[in-house]
Amino acid sequence: MELPIERYDKGTYIETNTKNKISRHSTVCGTQNIVLGGKNCVNRQSIVHAECVIRGDLKHIQVGKYCILSKRSVIRPPHRLYKGEVVFFKLEMEDYVVIGEDSVVAAAKIGSYVQIGKNCVIGARCILKDCCRILDNTVLPPDTVVPPFAVFGGNPGTLVDQLPESAKLLHQELAQTLAANFVPQ
Template sequence: MDLPIVNYSKSEYIETDTGNKVSRKSVICGSQNIILGGKTILQTGSVIRGDLRRTGVGHAVVVSVGRYCFLSQGCVIRPPSKTYKGVFSYYPMKIGDHVTIGEGTIVQAATIGSFVSIGKNCVIGRFAIIKDCCRIEDNTVIPPNSVVPSFSVYKGSPGKLVDELPESIQDIIEARTKDRYAKFVPSA
């Protein structure tokens, strides 16, 4: 299935030296604590909370997003948190390469591997680990501290294994994310 060309207003997006395309209507808090790997698209209304971090001196990477990632409208990326020995702390989050996060999805995972597709209106619980080459279907809730194994498809509330993906899925997802980036072009 070919992806359509998506035209955007050049005045609405900022393009960085590494090819990231960030909507001026997205919310990025604590940008000094966020790393975007390159060729990542942040759509209108997407939120990344880099300001939620452990207290202390110096800069800490709170949210790391890989290359060719696509954060859809209204998704929220927030680092996981917990109280340990009476002290409330936030912990870093790492998102791999070629990851798509659907509209209205809330992510508080510890790690999302590479070649992952997360659907619309999902909730990824605190400290969840999503391994490489997975698909999370629309409206799925992944409970806190869950581990989603590689090459799996999860669906439901709470999310359960419903299918497995072929080993070729890495190539398919990589081609799709590169195609999506190439077809996200400014309008004439």
């Protein structure tokens, strides 16, 4: 199945010199604490869609290359109550991650080749290992660890299936195709 080409108005997106695209209609707080597109990467091509919220004002957020943050998704650092105070921790997202529309992510770490479906809630301090998938409408409680090649679904999220060994290539192709098909009008 071929993914459709998504056209956008060039005036509504900022394109960085490393080919990242950030919607002017997104909310990006604390830009000094956000690294978008990974380290030492010339052609990063991560996309932050309209109405996406990234809360870098709370703590450092690192996003890898070819990460697609869909419309109305919220990316915020994980937190914990410590001695009556809320303490925030760094959020690290590696390469080839696709986050679906209307999802809220407060994970501590998201590995490479991860797909998070639409309308998901990824609780504070969750760890999503490489090559995993979170199905649409899934709620992961805080501190959940999703193993490699696992498919989690439900509320609360539990293991429902395993991914094939080819999942890494399939996730990489999905993220690269979504980035390549996002073209100006």
